[in-house]
Structures are given as C-alpha cells and as structure tokens.
Amino acid sequence: MRRTDGELILFWTLPVLAFIWVSAFLLFPAFIHPMSPSMTAAQVADFYRDPAHLSRIRYSMILFNWFGVGLIPMLMLLVMQVRRMAHRTPILSYCLLGCTAGGPTVFLIADLFWLLAAFQPGRGPQLTLMFNDLAWMTFTAVVPFLIGQSLVIALAIYLDRPDRPVFRRWVAHFNVVVAAALVPAAFTGLALSGPMAWNGLLPFWVKNIAIGAWIVVMSVALGRNIYRQRAEDSDQRVAEEAAV
C-alpha cells in the first residue's frame, strides 16, 4: 500500500475551487456584462451605489480574496511534474516557482481595489472611477506571470526526454497558444472602447476564456499524469517484491 503523500487531495481541491471561482465570477455584476472603460465617473459611481450591485461586488470579491490563491497548489503540482522531467538543472522549475507567486498576488491587488471602491460608494465619483480603473487595469493588463508560466511549461516539455515524456507534446503547443492569447490583454491601456478595451473581445473574452481553458486542460493533463505515475510506481513495487 502506497503511503499517502497528499498529492491527490491537493488535486481534487480543484473541482471545488473551480465551482467557487465560477460562482464568484457570475456573482460579480461587473463581469457578466463587463464594465466599459468609456463609462463616465458618474456612471461608475452609480454602478457601485446601486444596492443591487453593491452586495454582489463585495461578496464576490470576498470569495475571490479567500479562494483566488487556491490555484497555487495546482501550480505546485505542475512544478513537481517539471521536476520529474529529464532536465539537467532545476532552472525551469525555479522559473515556474517564480511565476506562480506573481499571478495570485496581482489578482489580490485588483481584488483590493474593487473592494476599496465598494467600501465607501458615497465618496466622490472621481475617486470611485480611479479605484475602478486601478482594479480593471491590474486585473486585465498585468498578465506577465500567466504568460511566463505557460511559456516555461511549454519550454520544459520541449526540453524533456522525447521517448518517455512527462507531458505529451500537444500540452506544450497548447501552452504556447494560451500565452499568445494572453498577450493582447497587456495592451488594453491603448483603447477605451472597441475590441482592445478592457471589456473588449481580446483583453476580456479571449484572455479569460484562455485562462479558463488552461485551468481545465492542465488539470486533466495533470490528473492523468498523477494517476499514471502512481500506477507505474505500484507496478514497480510489485515487480520488486516478486523479485525478492
């Protein structure tokens, strides 16, 4: 019997977290119909002052504040997979570790700005507008760590042993595509309306769908790896015991 190492527990927290993330996403009124950056200060202030919105903004952002960092255990499981790869040095797992800290930190800063805007909705509309801008810009444009972690995972897979790879090649290609899909979001400051605005096609829909798809696809690939590696380890143990 294999000793419990807890990796499966960490892995199966993901569906629970995903449910909470999706719920919080749908609860936040500014995500379902993403707020336009061309709204005036008065319109933004009214949005936060609307009693139907205010509680939902607060509760959804509290949920994100609690559970947003829950992605880190999954990213650490990915670091463990990179460590199993046939690399000469731990450089790529160090790179991945470095990127994983950044993403949730940036998201928490955006979360704080949204909660600040909602804390005193009665203050001057210009101030609410500024906190709202800070939240949306942080959330939308600060994607470097997500791009970095996808590219590091892709590179790690490309440099892995081709005959017995930890992840299949398509996982690397998929990560490159996701990284490319995130790049336009970095440029969202260029436009207050249209497809490049923070509520537009590329910085909102393409980026967030790419992040969602990345979590789902990488979870499945990760889960299959963890179960396969467990089966291989126990086969090996049986063979060793039979040899004795």
Place this chain on the structure above:
Amino acid sequence: MSETTAEPGTPPGAPAGSRLSRTAWHWRNNPKRELWFAWYTTVVFYNIFFIVFFPVTHAQPPPHPWWSDAQVAYWFNHNHDGLIIGFAIIFAVAAMTAPQNALIAYSMRRMSVSRAFGYSYLVMYSLSAVPGMLLLCVVLSVGAMRPGRDPAQLHWLYDFAFLSFTGTMGIFLLGSLVWMLAILLDKNRVMPKWFGYLNLCNALTEVVVAPAWIFHRGVLDWNGLISWWINVAVFGIYTGAFITLLRTMILREDFGDGPLPDLKKNHQAKASTLAGTPR
C-alpha cells in the same frame, strides 16, 4: 542558446556551420541549454527594461517629486503614448525576470551553502517585481489612459507610482545580503569574493534611498543625486558585473558538486566528462 563555438566552455562536437545551424545544434545538444536560456533571457530583459523605462516612457530618470498638480498633469499628457505602449510591453514580458532569478538561485545551489539561500533569494525576488516595478506600470498607465482626470488625483497616482518603484527597498536589500552571505561562505568558488562585497554596496543603496519617503527636494528626494543618480550608477555596475559573472559561471559549470573548475581546466576536462551526454 546561440553561444558561439569559439567559447572555451563550448561542448565538444558543436558544428562550425552558420549561426542558425549552430544555434539549432546547441538547442538540441548543449548540456547547458537551460542555463543559457536563463542567461540570454536576462540580457534581453535588461535591454527591454532600459529602452522602455528611459527613452519610451520617461519614467527614468524620474521626474521631480516637487512638481505642482498642473505640472504632473502636463507630464502625463505629454508622455501619454510612451507610457501606455511602453508599460504594455512590460506587462507582456515582465516574467523574463523569472529566469534571471532562477539562474541566480542556481548559482547559490551550486555553492557549498544550504539550499535555503537560493530559495530565499528566489522567493524575495519573485515578489519584488510586483511592488518594485509592476505597480508603477499599472498606476502610471491608469494616469495616462483617461484624459481629463482631476490633476490632484493624477498627482496622487504619480506619487504612488514613483514611491512604490523607488521606495520598495527591503526585498532588494535583504536579497542582496542573502547572495552576499552565500558568496562569502561558499567554498566552491562559484563567484569571486569581491562580488560578494559589491552585493553589500547594492544593499546599501537601498538604505540611502529610504529618505525618498521623507524629502520632496534635494539630493535625498526620489530623483536626487544620492537617492537616484548614485544608486543607478551602483546598480548599473552591479548588474553588469553579475551578468558577466553568471556567464563565466555557466562556462565553468561541470555539473559536479565540488569547487567549480577554472575556465581553462574546465575546457580540457569537458571532453571526457560531457562529450555526447546532453542529459
């Protein structure tokens, strides 16, 4: 990855064809390809960083902390395109700092000291990018993106940006001291001892920058002679030194755990230890 074949640290068997074919060969066969990836990424990042922060956004050298609301508003307006485009580039590439931090952590792993040193540095510097660089980029982008914002608010964003950038000190202070201590304790000769002391100089620049939180004018304000110009000079020398020394470390690397061989000895020993063993 395109390390030239003339280098003393080049593995045997590298072809002498075009630059492209040599790069391809190294990509597939060079046992140090992960280290070279991290090193080249570091060099490329510093080039992008310099171009964006100096000529494109004019965020460096920083403008004056004693400007009036109207002057700050004019500065945002005047630099609008540079700020938006420059920081967008940083948002896309800022994770290039991760390979640099990884390579520096690796240098400590190669030393005779505890792994705790490399991990401490890795975590500190991974965090440093957020308050020490990205907050400035977000806040100045917000200031620039929306025309007609109240100048008093622009001034608050301006202070926020430059104080978070200049005034994020502890991570770099303690990070440099961690690297310094590792180098001074190391018996594997990974980095020269003088560079250990240069780390101390870099750490001290983070001490003399603290008055930028207090002074609005003079040599100690955030673009003053001491808090900015001397700091930047030390940081420039320090960065140039460690980029060169990390390159030498990679050339000397023998993937053992004893003292790192000198460049010449390593070249001779390489034929027997590394030939044809990319992994």
